[in-house]
Amino acid sequence: MSGVTLLTANVSLESALASHYGKSVALRRVWSDQWRDPAEVAMDACGANPELLILGSDLPADIARGVVADVDRRYRSTTSVVLVTVADVEDTVELMRLGARDVLVEKPADEGFLDSVDTVLELARDRHGRAADPGAGLRRRIITVVSPKGGSGKTTIATNLSVGLAHRMPKQVMLLDLDLQFGDCAAALGLKPEHSLLNAIKSATHERSALKVFLTSHPSGLALLPPPDDLVAVDEIDGDELKQTVAALTEEFPFVVIDTGGGIDAAALAAMDLSTDLLMVTTTDVPAITSVRRQIEILDQVGYTSQRRILVLNRSNAKVGLSVKDVEETIGMEVKFQIPSTRMIPVSTNEGTPAIEKDAGNVARKFEEIAAYFAPSEDRGSRSLLRALRKDR
Ligand SMILES: Nc1ncnc2c1ncn2[C@@H]1O[C@H](COP(=O)(O)OP(=O)(O)OP(=O)(O)O)[C@@H](O)[C@H]1O
Ligand SMILES: [Mg+2]
Structure with a gap:
């Protein structure tokens, strides 16, 4: 199975994405009040082999960094995107250096935000497909x-x-x-x-x-x-x-x-x-x-x-x-x-x-x-x- 996994307690983000995608995307939300080791969190989140992993802005920053790095290292077919409340260039550089595909300001009610998620999902699907078939993909x-x-x-x-x-x-x-x-x-x-x-x-x-x-x-x-x-x-x-x-x-x-x-x-x-x-x-x-x-x-x-x-x-x-x-x-x-x-x-x-x-x-x-x-x-x-x-x- 593939689709999108959301790491967040924010149900309004989940319902905004659910109504945006309808049945075209399998959406799964994962959350725990007791965040443990980022590697374990990454394993929970990527267990279903999602194309895209969205880390909500409510995820503690140190856990988010650890999960992004672990996904980049161990779950090569999954793309991660991190949501933040306020954009910060240094944090963005750090998260992208660790392997995040993008860092977006979380605004579930905003069309521009949903468009940006669409774009990352498109790229994530391409990468997921290429991981399954390394010969496929766009001609650079x-x-x-x-x-x-x-x-x-x-x-x-x-x-x-x-x-x-x-x-x-x-x-x-x-x-x-x-x-x-x-x-x-x-x-x-x-x-x-x-x-x-x-x-x-x-x-x-x-x-x-x-x-x-x-x-x-x-x-x-x-x-x-x-x-x-x-x-x-x-x-x-x-x-x-x-x-x-x-x-x-x-x-x-x-x-x-x-x-x-x-x-x-x-x-x-x-x-x-x-x-x-x-x-x-x-x-x-x-x-x-x-x-x-x-x-x-x-x-x-x-x-x-x-x-x-x-x-x-x-x-x-x-x-x-x-x-x-x-x-x-x-x-x-x-x-x-x-x-x-x-x-x-x-x-x-x-x-x-x-x-x-x-x-x-x-x-x-x-x-x-x-x-x-x-x-x-x-x-x-x-x-x-x-x-x-x-x-x-
Ligand atoms: N087909 C065209 N018809 C009319 N004007 C044109 C046409 N192509 C380019 N120009 C105009 O000619 C000028 C030079 O074009 P452009 O800047 O694209 O050239 P360039 O090769 O990049 O120049 P440079 O070497 O200075 O970088 C510009 O003012 C541009 O608007
Ligand atoms: Mg020129």
């Missing part, structure tokens, strides 16, 4: 958006693609802005992040799940990690540390999109090294096209050949005398996607609303096409959850 993709020329549309494509993927799979997509000097993904998404890549790099722990506290959420369900604001701090970033942190973060998300600055700098090399796919962006002008061809030659020379390369032609309808065929012949690759030039794109960037969410027409469809290429419909997350997230906005 790390997609780096590159272009030798500045201003070709990398950020536009990275932000719209990642939001398109997040619509399909909320909370399973991260956008990492590795344009360390001039990264502007946060502005393009209308976000004001509190933390940056530097916090993640300098964080005392490199436990994968704990790094997630440094991410900023977009209403689409996308998680963003921006570069630091401070350019002096950028200079201090060590290439190996950067790569380790990026590698740790990418382990936590089935889909990671990485935006880069122009050219091939150390950050772009680290990103490409970890990538499954390179989205190569060009416009229709001769200098852009020849520099993409040159970039491909360099990648071949330095041995970056295992990543799938996908060519995107931005501003594809610009009347500058070169056809798609000319572009393909010069670069020696098929143009997989074309994005037309439209005023709507800079307007949406300036507003902080990605074009894919602003427009229901041709341009949004172009970005949807790219998202669908990476996440075909069978990989989609919960549709009800997606609807709920959209309704929230």
